[in-house]
Amino acid sequence: xLDIKDLRKEYSAxxxxxxxxxxxxxxxxxxxxxxxxxxxxxxxxxxxxxTADKNGKPSARIVLLKSFDENxxxxxxxxxxxxxxxxxxxxxxxxxxxxxxxxxxxxxEGSIEKISEKESTDYFKSRPKGSQIGAWASPQSQVIPDRQxxxxxxxxxxxxxxxxxxxxxxxxxxxxRIIPNFIEFWQGRPSRLHDRxxxxxxxxxxxxxxxxxx
Numbered sequence: 001x002l003d004i005k006d007l008r009k010e011y012s013a014x015x016x017x018x019x020x021x022x023x024x025x026x027x028x029x030x031x032x033x034x035x036x037x038x039x040x041x042x043x044x045x046x047x048x049x050x051t052a053d054k055n056g057k058p059s060a061r062i063v064l065l066k067s068f069d070e071n072x073x074x075x076x077x078x079x080x081x082x083x084x085x086x087x088x089x090x091x092x093x094x095x096x097x098x099x100x101x102x103x104x105x106x107x108x109e110g111s112i113e114k115i116s117e118k119e120s121t122d123y124f125k126s127r128p129k130g131s132q133i134g135a136w137a138s139p140q141s142q143v144i145p146d147r148q149x150x151x152x153x154x155x156x157x158x159x160x161x162x163x164x165x166x167x168x169x170x171x172x173x174x175x176x177r178i179i180p181n182f183i184e185f186w187q188g189r190p191s192r193l194h195d196r197x198x199x200x201x202x203x204x205x206x207x208x209x210x211x212x213x214x
Contacts, residue, residue: 011103011188016195018209025183025199025207026070032104032185041099048096049075051112054089066123072179073108074115076123078140080172087112093178103188110180120174125166132167133157184212 022028036044045065052058059082067074073095078084087093095108114120124132137153144150161167180201187195196212 010190011194012190013103014187015189016185016187016197018197018211021185021197021209023207023209024070025180025185026068028185028199029068029106029183032099032102032106036099036102036104039099039101041101044097044099046097048098049083050094050096051083051086052090052092053086056090059083059086066175072110072177074119074175074177076120076173076175078135078138078170078173079114081140083141087176093176095178105186105188107182107184107186108178108180109182110178112176112178115175115177117174121169123175124169124173129161129166133161135173136167136170189214 022031033044043064046062047065048060049063050058050060061083063075063077065073065075079088091112093110093112095106097104097106099105124135127135133154136157137150157167182198182200184196184198189195192214194214196214198210198212199207200210202208
């Protein structure tokens, strides 16, 4: 058995105070995201997406953020996947980004909705052709007998669309927007006394900023 109880790392790279953050959490996210890119954090847009079914049973997986603005955070997936089914039953979600290189974490909670068909189609057309084929070939989250099933489907699609630059977007594939009502910025600090600055959206739609105990 591996002895992991003594694995630890002291965090001292940065500090975070309410006086340091932007008034709007999306602007603070943008600031930190740009710093993550500048620091060459591997895949800074990768995040843990947590959803739950109608009974509250949770599941989580890593997906990629594809855009964000004042309206929320957008990612794309198969609507028939497990996460798609859970979102249909329970349209609430949580996100978590972890950037080890900067000793930072960002947590987001909020409601979730499909983006427009046009937005999904525009993004789908911008993807590499191989990724477009993959979206058609994979019955995401369904049980399959072996990998050959996918290979055969990809081969058929490659032949069918060999003369086409792009494929049509599948009806079962598209984007979701997470509309935040809570965003927390976590900065690692020595002795586990981390800095945690949280934004809560109030009933008026404004953001309250608070410090949380580590």
